[in-house]
Amino acid sequence: MKAAVVRSFGAAPRYQEFPAPAAAGDHDMVIDVIAAGLHPRVRSQADGSHYTSTGELPLVPGIDGVGRGADGLLRYFILPDTRMGAMAEQTVIDTRRSIILSPDSDPIAVAAAMNPAMSSWIALRQRVQFRPGQNILILGATGNAGQLAVQIAKLLGAGQIIAAGRDTARLAGLPALGATGTVPLDADAGTAARRLGRATADVDVVIDYLWGQPAAATMTAVVTGRADRGKLLTWIEVGSAAGPAAPVPSAALRAARFQLIGSGQGSVSTREILAELPALAREITSGTFGIDARPTPLTQVEQAWAEAAQSTQRIVLTPRP
Numbered sequence: 551m552k553a554a555v556v557r558s559f560g561a562a563p564r565y566q567e568f569p570a571p572a573a574a575g576d577h578d579m580v581i582d583v584i585a586a587g588l589h590p591r592v593r594s595q596a597d598g599s600h601y602t603s604t605g606e607l608p609l610v611p612g613i614d615g616v617g618r619g620a621d622g623l624l625r626y627f628i629l630p631d632t633r634m635g636a637m638a639e640q641t642v643i644d645t646r647r648s649i650i651l652s653p654d655s656d657p658i659a660v661a662a663a664m665n666p667a668m669s670s671w672i673a674l675r676q677r678v679q680f681r682p683g684q685n686i687l688i689l690g691a692t693g694n695a696g697q698l699a700v701q702i703a704k705l706l707g708a709g710q711i712i713a714a715g716r717d718t719a720r721l722a723g724l725p726a727l728g729a730t731g732t733v734p735l736d737a738d739a740g741t742a743a744r745r746l747g748r749a750t751a752d753v754d755v756v757i758d759y760l761w762g763q764p765a766a767a768t769m770t771a772v773v774t775g776r777a778d779r780g781k782l783l784t785w786i787e788v789g790s791a792a793g794p795a796a797p798v799p800s801a802a803l804r805a806a807r808f809q810l811i812g813s814g815q816g817s818v819s820t821r822e823i824l825a826e827l828p829a830l831a832r833e834i835t836s837g838t839f840g841i842d843a844r845p846t847p848l849t850q851v852e853q854a855w856a857e858a859a860q861s862t863q864r865i866v867l868t869p870r871p
């Protein structure tokens with residue numbers, strides 16, 4: 551069968567012949583893949599930099615997708631950490647890590663949105679006990695996950711939804727999705743931090759997609775800018791678009807009632823992640839969220855890899871266009 555194949559961590563996957571997968575365990579099912587999202591997580595899987603990487607090659611990238619098995623049902627699936635990923639004509643899923651979609655679901659929208667949407671959905675439902683009326687800062691709100699976080703915060707009844715991001719054009723579109731305020735991060739680090747400090751005095755939860763320098767530069771300003779330093783502020787590290795490490799200022803941890811946690815594969819169990827999928831899939835398939843997806847044939851995987859680094863649209867590879 552044909553698949554996107556990574557043979558070197560230094561190069562983009564190539565469209566090549568790859569051995570067809572076979573079911574091994576009781577819950578395994580071979581499925582025809584219809585759509586697989588090219589998420590940042592997939593890029594880090596394919597270049598070996600993700601924290602779950604074992605360094606083994608060759609591998610077929612793709613951590614999730616939509617497909618159909620011999621039972622004829624349309625499914626969204628999440629793959630375990632495996633070298634047989636979703637970017638292939640066929641893959642093998644564990645049916646316990648899949649959900650059945652309604653037949654009229656749009657596979658492209660589901661494959662594009664589940665991963666980025668899950669980041670805030672699970673953080674707010676599994677890592678904190680988020681309550682309607684609480685206030686949220688989304689750091690890095692202009693990416694796919696950030697834009698969905700704005701919409702999910704609104705759906706979950708957030709009070710203030712403050713969207714902070716570097717791309718001022720995309721930031722300007724976020725009030726239409728539910729942001730109650732925006733903070734541009736396009737200035738120097740000090741100016742951006744001061745702006746954030748002023749805008750976030752009453753925030754309860756930070757969903758951080760950036761980490762790296764922007765998180766380090768803004769944390770003290772957000773903490774010391776609080777109207778009430780005794781009110782709990784939970785900073786949830788969800789992504790690392792700006793860098794994998796950040797020097798956390800000691801003052802941030804001492805100057806207010808502040809806690810720093812993460813949300814992702816491992817800090818949330820597979821069981822907890824799976825429990826959230828049906829409700830999230832229902833919102834996506836019923837059209838609750840705006841989703842900017844671009845279907846691309848799997849034959850063009852090399853070009854798609856180059857474009858994904860530049861594009862704001864979520865590329866979805868389709869092995870059977």
Ligand SMILES: NC(=O)c1ccc[n+]([C@@H]2O[C@H](COP(=O)([O-])OP(=O)(O)OC[C@H]3O[C@@H](n4cnc5c(N)ncnc54)[C@H](OP(=O)(O)O)[C@@H]3O)[C@@H](O)[C@H]2O)c1
Pocket residue numbers: 589590591665666667668669690691692693694695696715716717735759760764788789790791792813814815862
């Ligand atoms: N933990 C989880 O459950 C989970 C799930 C999904 C995603 N994630 C992670 O969340 C992050 C975002 O994912 P995504 O799907 O939204 O990716 P994306 O669509 O590629 O968006 C990334 C965003 O980060 C911004 N950015 C990068 N460097 C920046 C910097 N130095 N300062 C300000 N903004 C910067 C980009 O802004 P520009 O347009 O200005 O470049 C872009 O808006 C990734 O690290 C991803 O791995 C985590």
